[in-house]
Amino acid sequence: MPIDFLNTPCTKANGNCKIVGVTCKSSTTNTTFGLCDKTPPPSLPAYIDTANTADWIAEVKNVNSKTIFFKAIDACVDIFRPSGEMESRCDGVLIDGNILTFVELKDRASGGWVSKGRKQLTITINNFIANDPNSANFNMVEAYVCNKQRPLAVTSINTESQQFKNETGLTLKVNRTINI
Numbered sequence: 001m002p003i004d005f006l007n008t009p010c011t012k013a014n015g016n017c018k019i020v021g022v023t024c025k026s027s028t029t030n031t032t033f034g035l036c037d038k039t040p041p042p043s044l045p046a047y048i049d050t051a052n053t054a055d056w057i058a059e060v061k062n063v064n065s066k067t068i069f070f071k072a073i074d075a076c077v078d079i080f081r082p083s084g085e086m087e088s089r090c091d092g093v094l095i096d097g098n099i100l101t102f103v104e105l106k107d108r109a110s111g112g113w114v115s116k117g118r119k120q121l122t123i124t125i126n127n128f129i130a131n132d133p134n135s136a137n138f139n140m141v142e143a144y145v146c147n148k149q150r151p152l153a154v155t156s157i158n159t160e161s162q163q164f165k166n167e168t169g170l171t172l173k174v175n176r177t178i179n180i
Contacts, residue, residue: 045072
């Protein structure tokens with residue numbers, strides 16, 4: 001079944017895009033900006049922030065001041081398991097022309113966050129490739145798991161990165177800073 005991951009506003013009858021003040025897709029030309037995700041409840045989409053650095057889970061460096069879009073996926077795009085249950089998804093995707101960078105945002109000190117983030121990214125990317133009618137128009141090279149409390153890569157990253165490469169063909173980066 002086709003799923004338009006990048007459509008805005010979303011086509012969900014009660015989608016977050018329809019709540020006043022909630023945006024599922026936004027853009028910026030700032031040379032540095034953050035990606036934020038509020039802790040549920042309520043389950044709101046991740047978003048770009050240009051002012052409140054304390055809220056940033058990921059920091060994006062846009063040295064050429066290009067127009068960069070961020071489209072929220074979690075809380076905006078429904079992906080279902082064959083059983084009908086909602087699938088776990090990544091938080092969103094950065095769009096730089098025809099280049100997509102999928103992002104999972106974490107704000108936790110406990111273990112297991114790299115593996116969980118990798119799984120969320122894998123599910124989202126594989127569903128994007130299989131179900132979005134426009135997926136062939138984009139290049140995907142890498143994806144990021146960003147953790148505010150653990151900004152640099154951890155020891156288990158080599159195993160997780162290799163598994164991600166095997167499952168998606170893409171490079172997994174575990175870093176709080178994303179360079180565009």
